Amino acid sequence: MRKLITMALAAIFMTGNAFGAMHFVHLKAKTDIERSKIANIIHIDQVIEDSIYAVVNEDDLKELKKEIGYLLIETHVYVPKGPKNNSEEIEFPKKDEKYHTYKETMDVLDEMARKYPKIVTSLSLGTSVEGRELKGLRITGPRNLKSDAFIPGIFFVGAHHAREHLSTEVPLLLLKYLLENYGTDQRITDLVNGRDIYFVPMLNPDGAMHDIKGRKYKMWRKNRIENSKGSFGVDLNRNYSYGWGTGGSSRRETSDVFMGPKPFSEPETQAVKKFVEEHANIRIILSFHTFSELILYPWGGKKDGVSGKDGQVFTKMAETMSKWNKYKPMQASGLYVATGDTCDWAYGEHGIFCFTFELSPKSRWRGGFYPGAKVIEPAFQANILPALYLIDKAADPYGVLKK
Numbered sequence: 001m002r003k004l005i006t007m008a009l010a011a012i013f014m015t016g017n018a019f020g021a022m023h024f025v026h027l028k029a030k031t032d033i034e035r036s037k038i039a040n041i042i043h044i045d046q047v048i049e050d051s052i053y054a055v056v057n058e059d060d061l062k063e064l065k066k067e068i069g070y071l072l073i074e075t076h077v078y079v080p081k082g083p084k085n086n087s088e089e090i091e092f093p094k095k096d097e098k099y100h101t102y103k104e105t106m107d108v109l110d111e112m113a114r115k116y117p118k119i120v121t122s123l124s125l126g127t128s129v130e131g132r133e134l135k136g137l138r139i140t141g142p143r144n145l146k147s148d149a150f151i152p153g154i155f156f157v158g159a160h161h162a163r164e165h166l167s168t169e170v171p172l173l174l175l176k177y178l179l180e181n182y183g184t185d186q187r188i189t190d191l192v193n194g195r196d197i198y199f200v201p202m203l204n205p206d207g208a209m210h211d212i213k214g215r216k217y218k219m220w221r222k223n224r225i226e227n228s229k230g231s232f233g234v235d236l237n238r239n240y241s242y243g244w245g246t247g248g249s250s251r252r253e254t255s256d257v258f259m260g261p262k263p264f265s266e267p268e269t270q271a272v273k274k275f276v277e278e279h280a281n282i283r284i285i286l287s288f289h290t291f292s293e294l295i296l297y298p299w300g301g302k303k304d305g306v307s308g309k310d311g312q313v314f315t316k317m318a319e320t321m322s323k324w325n326k327y328k329p330m331q332a333s334g335l336y337v338a339t340g341d342t343c344d345w346a347y348g349e350h351g352i353f354c355f356t357f358e359l360s361p362k363s364r365w366r367g368g369f370y371p372g373a374k375v376i377e378p379a380f381q382a383n384i385l386p387a388l389y390l391i392d393k394a395a396d397p398y399g400v401l402k403k
Contacts, residue, residue, distance in 0.1 A: 022219065023061045024076045027052040027068075032303070035336035037068055039248040043221060043235075043256045046292070046364045047335055053364055055219055059254040092165075093215045098373035099165050100172060101212070102132060102205040108172060109135055109201075116179045118142045119192060126271035128206045129225045134271050136200035139178055141193030153196035153281035154394040156387070157272070158288040160237045160342065162207025162220040163369045166359050166379055167288035171201040173380040174387050191391050196281055203268050204236055217370055223266055227253040234260040237289075238338065239269045240345035243301035248338030259340050272342070276350065284394045285354040286387070287342045291368055293327045294358040295386075298347045300332030301339035306347070309398060313353060316400045317393065321386035325357075332356065353397045355390070357383065 025042075029035045030050045038044060038052055042060045046053040052071075056064065064072055092099045100108065113122045123136040144151050156174065158167040178197065181188045191197075202208060206224035211217060222233025231254045238249035241263035245251070249259040264270050276282055297314040298306055305311050318329035332343065343354035360379045361371045393400055 021058055021077055023056050023058070025052075025054050025056055025061065025064065026073045026075070027054075027064075027071045028073050029071055032334070032336060034068075034071060036248060038064075038071065039257070039336040039338055041067060041250060041255065041257075044336060045368065048363070056256070057254065059252070060256065063252065063255075088213060089215060090209050090213055091215050092212050093217065096370070096373050098376060100168060102202060102209050105168060105172065105202050105205075106133070106135055108176070109137055112137060112175065112179055116182070119145070119182060120179065121145060123198065123200070123275075125200060125275045126267055128204070128268055129223055129266070130206040132205040132209075134200060134203060134205070134268065136198060137175055139175065139192055139197040139199070140195060143193075144196065151196045151281055152194070152283055152395040153198065153279055154284045154286070154391055155198045155200075155276065155279075155282050156286050156288070157200045157203055157342070159202040159204050159208055160287065161235075161289060162204050162211045162222065163217070164288075164290040164359075165208065165211075165369075166290045166371070166375060168201045168208070169376045170288055170357075170359060170380050170383055171199050173376070174384070175199045175201075177380075177384065187388070191388065195391055195394055196279075197391060198275075198279070198282070200275075203272065207233065219369070221256045222258065223268055225266060227258075228261075229253055234258055234266050236266060236268050237287075237342060238340040239264065239266050240273075240340050240342055242345040242348035243339040246301060246339045248301065248336060249340055257338075263340065276346065276352070282352060283397060284390050285342070285346050285352055286390055287354065287356045288359060289356055290359045291361050291363075291371070292358040293325075293360055293362045294335075294356075295322055295325075295327045295329040296332040296335075296343070296356040296358065297329075298332065298344050298354065300341050301337060301344050303333055303337065305331055309401065310347075310351075310353075312401055313397050314355075317353070317390075317397070318355065320400070321355075321389060324385040324389075325382040327357065327382075357386075359383075 121138045125134040156171045158171045211220040235257045238259040244263040249257045295318045322329040346352040346354035360375045361367045
């Protein structure tokens with residue numbers, strides 16, 4: 001195990017971190033109650049049986065020792081070195097250049113809009129803390145672009161969390177796949193003609209670009225708002241209003257799961273709120289994250305499951321999709337309680353069937369948040385059929401219960 005830890009730290013930190021000392025922590029949590037206590041303080045990176053693994057900053061480690069030191073088994077310190085030339089270049093580290101920077105992502109979206117004007121229009125949800133446009137695409141049939149008729153909609157969103165760069169790559173590849181196969185693949189042509197399909201591949205561009213500045217990974221998770229005491233960042237996936245602040249998040253500004261001073265305090269989450277509420281045709285949302293290979297659905301903020309037919313729909317859809325991508329389907333709080341997330345808000349406030357895909361790799365030992373460019377294509381391929389399934393079922397999610 002010690003050798004595995006050393007290898008994981010080397011992979012994670014080989015390109016530096018902006019905060020000085022970081023700590024790999026191992027905690028023992030035999031129950032979901034204990035896991036939820038941990039989640040109130042830090043982000044849990046990996047759950048393996050009764051072991052919890054995470055990388056935390058100095059402040060988080062101090063809080064762990066203070067609040068639940070009895071669960072802490074071991075820690076390993078690593079003091080990463082910054083770039084020698086203090087470079088401000090925004091580009092991925094060598095060998096990971098296949099990943100898209102913000103500019104490259106915007107270029108792809110612009111190119112797709114120019115190349116397929118009959119079925120594509122550009123979207124702008126607003127701007128980030130640092131003024132970057134939160135751009136996306138609407139893909140739909142030619143007749144729908146100028147029509148006011150009700151068309152069932154689905155929303156794919158990536159990169160709530162900065163260091164989860166694969167969560168941008170998969171929706172980018174999916175939207176290109178739909179466009180490149182429209183008109184030649186009958187199933188895709190029919191789906192596009194009958195749906196409004198919205199893609200926003202990079203919701204947290206400031207955080208994502210900060211994470212790679214100087215071609216050095218920094219393990220950055222949050223956005224880049226300046227907090228009241230000089231620290232930076234709010235966890236966007238703890239900033240939604242439903243159940244906000246009732247568990248699995250922190251009021252400490254330095255915490256990686258800092259929920260923000262109030263619900264929807266951040267321009268990025270405000271943009272999602274406004275967009276979803278202005279598009280009443282959205283019936284399904286898929287939020288891409290990494291890592292662990294999981295299909296998660298509400299509730300994340302409470303142990304109770306979704307009741308009635310809706311609960312059956314969530315379970316049926318997740319189990320069906322898991323047959324294709326081989327991810328584990330489960331209610332989100334089965335890992336630990338976490339409140340203020342996208343899917344609890346989407347379903348709790350608007351009745352939208354929302355899923356979170358925790359993409360590859362399966363574990364920290366296989367690369368964690370930085371698994372390399374080799375995982376991009378397999379992760380995309382694994383999720384083509386689940387994506388097409390969700391697009392199809394956006395017309396009538398309850399139809400999955402029919403024989």
